[in-house]
Amino acid sequence: MPIKIPAQLPAYDVLRHEGVMVMDEDAAARQDIRPLRIGLLNLMPKKIQTENQFARLIGATPLQIELSLIRMSEHQTKNTAAEHMESFYRPFEEVRDEKFDGLIITGAPIEHLEFHDVTYWDELVQVIDWTQSNVHSTFGVCWGGMAMISHFHGVKKHMLTEKAFGCFRHANLQPASPYLRGFSDDCVIPVSRWTEMRQDEIDNVSALTTLLGSDEVGPCLVEDAAHRALYIFNHFEYDSDTLKQEYDRDVASGSPIEVPHNYYPENDPARMPLNRWRSHAHLLYGNWINQIYQTTPFDLDTIGT
Numbered sequence: 001m002p003i004k005i006p007a008q009l010p011a012y013d014v015l016r017h018e019g020v021m022v023m024d025e026d027a028a029a030r031q032d033i034r035p036l037r038i039g040l041l042n043l044m045p046k047k048i049q050t051e052n053q054f055a056r057l058i059g060a061t062p063l064q065i066e067l068s069l070i071r072m073s074e075h076q077t078k079n080t081a082a083e084h085m086e087s088f089y090r091p092f093e094e095v096r097d098e099k100f101d102g103l104i105i106t107g108a109p110i111e112h113l114e115f116h117d118v119t120y121w122d123e124l125v126q127v128i129d130w131t132q133s134n135v136h137s138t139f140g141v142c143w144g145g146m147a148m149i150s151h152f153h154g155v156k157k158h159m160l161t162e163k164a165f166g167c168f169r170h171a172n173l174q175p176a177s178p179y180l181r182g183f184s185d186d187c188v189i190p191v192s193r194w195t196e197m198r199q200d201e202i203d204n205v206s207a208l209t210t211l212l213g214s215d216e217v218g219p220c221l222v223e224d225a226a227h228r229a230l231y232i233f234n235h236f237e238y239d240s241d242t243l244k245q246e247y248d249r250d251v252a253s254g255s256p257i258e259v260p261h262n263y264y265p266e267n268d269p270a271r272m273p274l275n276r277w278r279s280h281a282h283l284l285y286g287n288w289i290n291q292i293y294q295t296t297p298f299d300l301d302t303i304g305t
Contacts, residue, residue: 005055005067006087006088008087008088009051009088010048010051010052010084011048011051011052011055011056014052014056015052015055015056015059018056034298034300035063035064035065035066036063036064036065036066036101036102036289036292036293036296037066037068037098037099037100037101037102037300038058038065038066038067038068038100038101038102038103038104038289039067039068039069039070039095039100039102039103039104039135040054040055040067040068040069040070040103040104040106041070041071041072041092041103041104041105041106041127041144042069042070042071042089042106043072043105043106043107043108043143043144044106044107044108044109045077045078045080045109046080047077047080047084047085047089048080048084049239049242050106050237051069052239053237053238053239054104054106054237054285055067056237057236057237057281057282057285057286058104058285058289060282060285060286061285061286061289061290063289063290063293065289068090068095068100069088069089069090070089070090070091070092070095071085071089071090071091071092072091072092072120072123072124073091073092073093073123074119074120074123075119075120092123092126092127096130096134098134099134099135099300099301099303099304100134100135100136100303101135101136101137101292101293101296101300101303102135102136102137102138102139102288102289102292103131103135103137103138103139104138104139104141104144105127105128105138105139105140105141105144105145105147105148106141106142106143106144107141107142107143107144107145107235108143108144109143110143111143111157111159111193111194111195112159112194115147115150115151124147125151128147128148128151128152131227131228131229132227132228132304133304133305134303134304135228135303135304136228136292136295136296136297136303136304137228137229137230137288137291137292137295137296138227138228138229138230139229139230139232139288140229140230140231140232141232141235141237142193142232142233142234142235143193143195145222145230145231145232145233146195146197146231146233148224148227148229148231149197149202149208149222149224149231152224152227152229153205153207153208153224155197155201155202155205155208156197156201157195157196157197158195158196158197158198159194159195160193160194160195160196162258163192163193163194163257163258164191164192164193164194164196164217165191165192165243165246165247165257165258165260165261166190166191166243166260166261166262166263167188167189167190167191167243167260167261167262167263167276167277168188168189168191168214168216168217168234168261168262169186169187169188169214169216170186170187170188170189170212170213170214170220170221170234171185171186171212171213171214171215172184172185172186172187172211172212173210173211173212173213174209174210174211174223177209177211177223178287178290178291179211179221179223179230179284179287179288179291180211180212180283180284180287181283181287181290182283182287183280183283183284184280187212187277187280188262188276188277188280189212189214189220189234189235189236189277189280190234190235190236190238190242190243190263190277191217191234191235192235192238192242192243192246192260193233193234196217196218196233197218197219197222197233198218198219199213199218199219202219202222207224207225207226208222208223208224209222209223209225210222210223211223212232217234218233219233220232220233220234221233221284230288232284236277236280236281236284236285237281237285238277240273240274240275240278241273243260243263243273244260244263244269244273246260247259247260247269
């Protein structure tokens, strides 16, 4: 089954050329089936790149997905054309009364700020609380996951002395978890952050279960069953060259940056990086979509009740 997105959205042609099944509004209307409603609260500055990354993953399942793009109501992006935002995004205020089977809250390049110093923090807290009444399952990614785990459980984020940057092996800590169905005993995941969550502090919260973790860069994927949420602090959704783009940008600007760990062949930035995480990325997001499908009510209005 395909992912349902507007035919004019740039991701439509990108995914179609990659072989991902996509469907526009007219074709979807002819199918007698309720698609899963998945919202993407996109906090990243490169909106279109992020849309492509997440649409690629959630569009690879056998289920019909209706993707809704959401933005913060007051915050105005400076890196994506206003026409694109106006055409494809709705502010949170407009979707507040709607129900969603799933919601992804992305990361944001504002790790250095305390949560309460973020200009849209108060509204994001409203979104996080709103998920408990209007969303069946929420997936917080990187800073988005840190914001959720902090708000719900008081688990703090900590600044690192050096950026965690590269591809790191993570252990499968809960092989029986339905979210890790098909996972190997370990897997490689891209990491790019200046902050960390600490395993001992997560362990102090009995409601939280760490599913993936690394001795080098700490906990990665955490389940919060009571809040019907997953928090992932690293980036399965990254394209093959996303870390390269970040590295090249910092080199060009003269910013201090190390070559991303275990990313380039023989650690040589002149060579093209290899993607060693794509299959596990599709497994994780496919398992998440499958769990939503298995457990969400058919009547959208009963979500959260």
